[in-house]
Amino acid sequence: MNTTHVPTAIIGAGLGGLTAARVLHVNGIESAIFELEASAAARTQGGMLDIHEVDGQKALHAAGLHDDFLKIVHEGGQAMRLLGPDGTVHVAEEDDGTGGRPEVDRGDLRDLLLGSLPDGTIHWGRKVTGARRLGDGRHEVTFADGSAITTDLLIGADGAWSRIRPLVSSAWPAYTGISFVETDLFDADTRHPRSAAVIGGGFFIALGHERGVLAHRESDGSLHVYTALKAAEGWLDTVDFGDQATAKAAVLAHFEGWDESLRALVADADTITPRRIHALPVGHRWDRVPGVTLLGDAAHLMSPFAGEGANLAMLDGAELALALAAHPGDTEGALAAYEEALFPRSEESAAESAANLDTMFSEKGLEQMVAFFTSGPAAR
Numbered sequence: 321m322n323t324t325h326v327p328t329a330i331i332g333a334g335l336g337g338l339t340a341a342r343v344l345h346v347n348g349i350e351s352a353i354f355e356l357e358a359s360a361a362a363r364t365q366g367g368m369l370d371i372h373e374v375d376g377q378k379a380l381h382a383a384g385l386h387d388d389f390l391k392i393v394h395e396g397g398q399a400m401r402l403l404g405p406d407g408t409v410h411v412a413e414e415d416d417g418t419g420g421r422p423e424v425d426r427g428d429l430r431d432l433l434l435g436s437l438p439d440g441t442i443h444w445g446r447k448v449t450g451a452r453r454l455g456d457g458r459h460e461v462t463f464a465d466g467s468a469i470t471t472d473l474l475i476g477a478d479g480a481w482s483r484i485r486p487l488v489s490s491a492w493p494a495y496t497g498i499s500f501v502e503t504d505l506f507d508a509d510t511r512h513p514r515s516a517a518v519i520g521g522g523f524f525i526a527l528g529h530e531r532g533v534l535a536h537r538e539s540d541g542s543l544h545v546y547t548a549l550k551a552a553e554g555w556l557d558t559v560d561f562g563d564q565a566t567a568k569a570a571v572l573a574h575f576e577g578w579d580e581s582l583r584a585l586v587a588d589a590d591t592i593t594p595r596r597i598h599a600l601p602v603g604h605r606w607d608r609v610p611g612v613t614l615l616g617d618a619a620h621l622m623s624p625f626a627g628e629g630a631n632l633a634m635l636d637g638a639e640l641a642l643a644l645a646a647h648p649g650d651t652e653g654a655l656a657a658y659e660e661a662l663f664p665r666s667e668e669s670a671a672e673s674a675a676n677l678d679t680m681f682s683e684k685g686l687e688q689m690v691a692f693f694t695s696g697p698a699a700r
Contacts, residue, residue: 322467326352328644329461329471331484333357333442335426336616336633337477338433341441342383343641351475353437354463356447360434367544368394368536369429369630370421370523376631377420379638388432393422394539399522402693404686405529407518407579411693415522423522425539426630448483457611457651459487473651474612475640477633480598482618488606489614493598495553496623496677500597501571503589505543512543512588518581519543526582527686531574533582545585549574550681556594567592597623602670605663613655615640620666625680626673632666 328344330337333355344351357363371377371389380386398415434442447464451474454460459474461484476484480493508516516537518524524535535545549555549571559570571586586592600621606614613619616633640658647654679688 323460323470324467325470327471328352328473328475329354329469330475330477331448331461331482332476332478332616332618333434333444334477334479334616334633335430335433335630336637337475338430338437338637339379339383339634340475340477340615340637340641342385342433342436343379343638344644345437345441346382346384347641347645349641349644351441352469353442354446354448354461354469355442355444356478358445360431360442360444362444367426368423368523368538369426370398370423370627371429371634372627372631373420375628375635379631379634382638382642383433383436385432385436389424389429390422392424392428392432394424398423399520400693401518401520401522401524402686402689403518403524403526403582405526405575405578405582407581410686410690412520413693421627423536428539448478451484451487453487453611459611472611473644476612476614476618477616477637479617480621482614484612485614485618487612488609489604491600491604493600493621496597496599496674497550498597498623498677498681499549499551499556500595501547501549501556501567501586502591502593502595503545503547503586504591505545505585505588506590507541508537508543509541512584514581515543515584515588518585525680525689526578527680527689528578530681530683530685532680532685533585535585543585545589547571547575547586548681553596556596559594561592561594564589564592599623599670599674602674603663603667604670605659605667608652608656608659610652613640613659615662619662620670622666622670622673623677624673625676626669628669628673632669635665636662 328351330353380389400413402411450462462468505512526533532548561567615636643654643658
């Protein structure tokens, strides 16, 4: 086995891992990222993200990238519409440019972070097959290509199904009871004008009968839609997603009686993809294990209903890097300080996400969300 030593190894080139590497670099600390995807262009990143002042943007400031971030913000993306199943608009907010949660394309944000790292930082095509302790805070990580590394500091930024998490925790993501069916409608203003009009310029929610439709207008003019259902964990397996017409019919059967403008977000879609929503236990934490820690979904996977997943991953990465820079020669002191702040921060957001899931998909979900959005910023 070809084994090399890497002082600081980050597993995963998602937003959290990239932010950690960038902030380490800004502070004069070298790191290496190992990513299972074959290249930066291996798949489309997709989806819009609202990047919050209190966490995601804080991380971008630490990375020295906030000014460049502002150049890729989707103008108008903070607009929001909330509808009922009959198509009635209950809340409509315009983006006046003063909000603290600007929207950006995930792929554009990832490209910004990728471009900020020194050449050779990321090792592509390195799928982790195992990780084990070597003692004295050192670890070995093996990869599917037959290579391996040893490291003094192992950072698990490898997402929901992290291969690094078992080194510190036996927790495993559980199904939340909500399944998404994602659809895309391309070139919406020209090819899907009715759908483009109902979504508006930014974020869109339609709720009722313990189900919902969430959508974004993408910066490329497409619509990205998440149809959400309370469903048994195996329900998606009963649907043939290889046959678009069959899959669409199966989903729309759960939206009988909904306004046709909402049903069209599935019926007229150009793509359709299933996804179950999983989460780690609220308050997930672990005892300090020398030489290893986690960030992002590896540490605190939660449902998307607080809008904090990407924001927290980036803040985790920045805060971890800053802690390491503030504790030169004392990795354990840095990790202890990082985790001391990480655990309560992530628990608060995970609890909010779980509560929002329960609210949105309750019998009174529409009414409760209307009350939330009309109660004024101070109450949110």
